[in-house]
Amino acid sequence: MSDPVNPSVDSPEYPPELARLPPGRHGLPREFVAHNQRERLIAGLAEAVAENGYAGTTIAHITRHAAVSRRTFYEHFNSKDECFVAAYDTVMAELRQRVDQAFSEEEEWPQAIRAGIAAMLEFLTAEPHLARLSMVEALVAGPVVIERYDSAIQGLVPYFEAGRKGRSAEVLAGLSPSTEEALVGGMVSLISRRIFAERTEELESLLPDLVEFALTPYLGSVEAAKVARQG
């Protein structure tokens, strides 16, 4: 059982009710275990969904995991769906931040793409329940979440569009308006299939294939393969 809390029990920021929070049995990152009820409800939902699936999760499950009252739940959210949207947004913000950071640390675009994809796979592997929440459960959590899901995927397009910069006319002629959409859709498809099948341990081994697939339209297959296999 890991200690999910950062501040010590004696520190002034440590709210007394946090002592009642059950330890994260599903390895939630400490960022989610919070100093406020909303975040604890989000963490509680994530744990409840990991145990019961979205359809099988009740508000009672959520409040039990969050160690708050039902009344408190309704102070923050009108429904299970709404709580899920908040949880989804939280996970996606974390994922986005990691991908962005890894991407921006590289000077050259091909390496930046590789770093961004690696960061995504690393997060999904380290947090298999959050991976499932954001890519499997999200699909059955209502239209608001599905829309968020679609936007999140389309939101990856600009990272790849950046690869058009400086390419020869010949390369650009081989790209179409939907190239980046197709690349992103294809990569997400590979990743989400493995998450559906509960094979998250295979995700990191996808890295070379994903990088080669993504870079080939811009660099050609030989160069793309080289970047893909870089250590």
Added chain:
Amino acid sequence: MASKSTPRPLPGRHQLPREFIAQHQRARIINALTLEVSEKGYRSVTVADIVKRAGIARNTFYENFGSKEGCFLAAQQFAMSAALGRVVDAAGEIDDWPHRVEAGLAAFLRFVAEEPALARTCMVDALAAAPTSVRYYEESLQAFVSLFRLGRDVSPHGQELPATLEEALIGGVFWILYQRLLVAEPETIGALLPELVEFALTPYLGAEAARAVALEEKDASSAPTPEA
């Protein structure tokens, strides 16, 4: 078995055979579910909605399907086999692999454009319905993988291609079609054919050869434009 909900026989002396009525009923129920799901989303649809839309008794629904989920899975299977049937018909006879892919993609796009409710069922709603439908969706994609995989034999560097290439290509094509279905623009789908063909063939043949196939002049019989 006798059923109160058996439709009255047509005027005249002919009785429709019971198997025909049963099959027809099943199709009616599937059709009703498909329409209800496309309007309300899978979660909100109830068996009551379906039976009302189909104009049948609740008993009749349960004589045909055990549950909403079972009915949806049947709808999805119906839709997917309609799609695959068109692809196999169009592509099956063609020996030249790039043209086989082109014909298969054209047939699939025609299916999406002409039967958007069925396409939505197996490509959009299926992912948000139930675990059984997601599993079936994954299996269906495998059928397309085998079509694409033949390209490795005709590709100069077939050996070096990533193992997951076909999966990724198909995932990409489906994602694009999904986006178009979401915004209900089936009429724009035919125009995607050249770029999808190029996208699919490039990893095997190189950009130039792929583009040549994609941009070939088409005769009227294979044009993917919708009927006027």
